[in-house]
Amino acid sequence: MERPATIRSIASRKFARALAFAVTIACASSILSASAGPIAPPPWQAPPGMLRVWGTLRAADILGRWQAGFHGTRMVAHLTGSDIAMAGLYTGQADIALIGREATDAEIKAFEWVFRYRPTRIEVATGSLASPGRSPALAVFVHRDNPLARIDFATLASVFGAQPAQGKSGIRNWGDLSVGGEWSRHPIHLYAPDSESGSGAFFRARVLGGDSKMNWQNLDEFAEPARTPGGVDVASRDVLRALARDRYGMAIADLAYANTEVKALALKSDGEFLQPTRSTLIDGIYPLRRSLYAYINVPSHTAPDATVKKFLRHVLGAEGQRALEANQVGYLPLGKEAAQRQLRALSELPE
Known part of the structure; x- marks a missing residue:
């Protein structure tokens, strides 16, 4: 049987990755050489009463449901994709990076390069069973x-x-x-x-x-494909x-x-x-399950932003997890033990 054609040849794939790596190194080198000294981290906390969320477009439904049950705060959502959400966090433009995967090593290193510590990760939902x-x-x-x-x-x-x-x-x-x-x-x-x-x-x-x-x-x-519906x-x-x-x-x-x-x-x-x-x-037992994560900025030995912490407690609480049961949301709730682990992780952050 003749096999379907490969989308990209091995040679072109390796060349593209090598070229991308070379460009990244060149850009990083030019930035570092232009730096006269340590760069001060950008201001990272939102104005009082505001919560800024960058993340995946597909989280719009559930974020809206979480927002509806979280009163007294104006939420500003910038949902253009997981690939730029972490950039919002380490440039001080976002309070929460809401992404449907674990942050990459490059994203973690970029955050560390700016703040000199790692971002804090909180698992907030289970990935879907069959929702693209x-x-x-x-x-x-x-x-x-x-x-x-x-x-x-x-x-x-x-x-x-x-x-x-x-x-x-x-x-x-x-x-x-x-x-x-x-x-x-x-x-x-x-x-x-x-x-x-x-x-x-x-x-x-x-x-x-x-x-x-x-x-x-x-x-x-x-x-x-470069462009797909939604x-x-x-x-x-x-x-x-x-x-x-x-x-x-x-x-x-x-x-x-x-x-x-x-x-x-x-x-x-x-x-x-x-x-x-x-x-x-x-239940967290299927080995290729995925999750929705909230990454936040918690300086070493410093309390996280109070609004961020309160919002994540709402998300991980009974009301926030019930919101994930809606069919159109796609994401699934965490298991009870997993939700409790994440709540404990929040409570262990400095006050």
Whole structure:
């Protein structure tokens, strides 16, 4: 069977990343060389009675519900995307960076470069089960005809990684997964979102330990189109369309675009094999669940902004978590224990 065309060739991908790295280094060098001395951090607290939130556009619904139950404060929302939310925080333009993923190393370092300490992260919601753009959980898919039903993380790492996981041999054919019959002699064709996208980086962090060396020879990446309605990620749609045409494929995608030609495998990281369901996500036990995070600026040994702390207590409280139950919101509430952990983390901040 002829495989679908790769969105970008390996050579062009490596060249683009090398060029981006070179430009970043050049810009950073010019900025540092132009600095005569230490740069004073920008003022970072909002005027009294105001709360400034930068973040993902897809959080607009839930942010509106949280705001409706939080009285006496004027909220100013700048929801243009997770990729610039942290910039709002470290330039002093935002009190909360609300993003549907963990901040990247580059974003954390940029904040540290300005303030000389790390931002504080609070988990405020569970990512969706199958709502595009709202931190949906990832799943591992195979064609519906494939007899495989489950896979553990170590095996998955040996399939998608350039090097086999510790204690595992390289897995390149279906026979290496003990799939017999006609399947055994066929190579495993891999499909996934761009490895540098939010979904791709999340998968590499969780399964490959952050390693960027993947099984490029057998992998087709699907880049996100430059413009999509509402900024929704549709790479998973294209990934699963390709898998639907390939009986010998395996794919990483979210459930929003699952079709009748594919099926999700049960996954195991440390415990039992689990399917992505509403309950396994909320309980925090499905290994590829994602979250919505609030990053805030808490200076060392200094109390956080009182309005910010009060708002996050509202979000993590019973009313704030109930607001996540609305169907159109997409995000899911935290489990009770997880919400209590985050509330304790807030209470442990300096007063």
